[in-house]
Amino acid sequence: MPDEDFDQDFYERIKAYEGRAAVTGGEGKDPVNEPMIRHWCEAMGDTGTGYPAVAPPTMLQVWTMGGLSGHTGRSAAYDELFALLDGAGFTSVVATDCEQEYLRPLRPGERVTFDAVVESVSPRKATKLGTGHFVTTRMDVRSEGGLAGTHRFRILKYAPARRTSKDRRPRPVINRDNAGFWEGVARHWLLIQRCGGCATLRFPWLPGCNSCGSAEWETVEASGAGTVYSYVVMHHPQFPAFSASDDASPGRAAPYAVGLIQLAEGVRVISNITGVPHDKVRIGMPVELEFLGVDEELTLPVFRSADHGEGGRG
Template identity: 75%
Template sequence: MTELYEQLTTYEGRPTSTSGVGKDLVNTPMIRHWCEAMGDTNPAYDGPGAVAPPTMLQAWTMGGLSGHTDRSGAYDELSALLDGAGYTSIVATDCEQEYLRPLRPGDRITFDAVIESVSPRKTTKLGTGHFVTTRMDIRADGQLAGTHRFRILKYAPAAREPKGTRPRPVINRDNAGFWEGVGRHRLLIQRCGGCGTLRLPWLPGCNDCGSPEWDTVEACGAGTVYSYVVMHHPPFPAFDPPYAVALIELAEGVRMISNVVGVPYDKVRIGMPVQLEFLRVDPELELPVFRGGEV
């Protein structure tokens, strides 16, 4: 293991991309699409003098389906070395971004990426492996605009545990009423007592007007799939992947995350109509889920 780790650390500091160039200038349509997808209505991102949302930093460096042609082979070599040692599974663990300068429409994006670090061997619940961190320095018209660090775990999967119970929801004074409603087969949405804005998940105050006063309305149960992912990894004992996790837009206009049931995971589609039902997952836990229909 010591010999392997010594080999792995020789990749620290090696570039994975040098003088990469973003495929598009920072542009208003992409900013608009991003803000619509995120539901971000901040006026700083629209109109004359608009800037790009800081969290779009990495978006301008992405190569799309065709990728970038200026990548070095260092990352692929490192990955192959880990594969050869039995660390054949991979999971993204976290990312960090630092913002140094606003990005504006018309900016030309360039970037350099480097393998910043490879951790010693670590044992996690998923299995044993090494964390690999890459750092990308992103420039706008030659000026450093921000830094993006991305970390993955390359690991050998641990033996699967017997199927267990679902994790319990965290219930506190701010959301206890929601879970009480679920127990009565009612999906309750908070309604601000000041401005009437609906909100889900439950919060102690209104994001729009700040009022702490509220009451509830019961969702009718109809909705559509606004977005979704299919979970394959990591596997957890209480779940049987693959399965669909969706962002459901309720008829009342608020959104919530839940499972789509009643249709194969690969048949879930954006825009699919769904209907609320309550699923008992074990003797002590019932959850709101949504049964899919035809688009």
């Protein structure tokens, strides 16, 4: 990495981009519309027969997305900043977090416009992924009714840290909100949160209930029974640490199946599907929980096919 004098000079160069426009006069590709609201609600698990007369606030960024064709109005300054970071060796990127502020609802038929600015560029930071700079972009979203909300999106542009072994399985990110879950996994328990206010079960772990807002909760141990709600088959990139889900090919990195598992308790969990070739995984296939000891430090909950039919294990 650069020495301290070079690093300070470089930081002053990239910090000069703070306050510069990233997008000016952006326009949403489509007006706020009921089909998009319906898709969003269904993806969030809202299976009610009716949908709200306004867009859910958390859809704020959706109306600004440009799709594969992108948007007009993007500033050259944003590309220049990224080119500087790439040229200094910070070639990798990861989204770290976002913040949203809601000021008024968006209703079907409204047209969305937006402007974005590079709000901040951090000094060089050392993280587990590697050393780099955090870049925060603020987007102001408007419609005919005025400012609807603000969306802040933060990424880390970093130089990947050297790994001691390319075969080491990546570690989960453990924080104060999910530490109890991983402590349970280490004891071979799959723990679900249950709200202390309305008794709603939730997963993944959250600090508060998304149904009633209560911060009180307790845990329930899942039975381990479930079905495949949806799945994808990973082909690339190939990581040696991820062995194939087909037990007949130990050590083969890909392809392998990653499933969205509907637990018997009603919540959904994302994990690997094992015990069956990847091309035999099917939606609705019954699965059962097992715990995979990856190494001396890491245990993961995975789901083995419980189907006694074609491709399954008895």
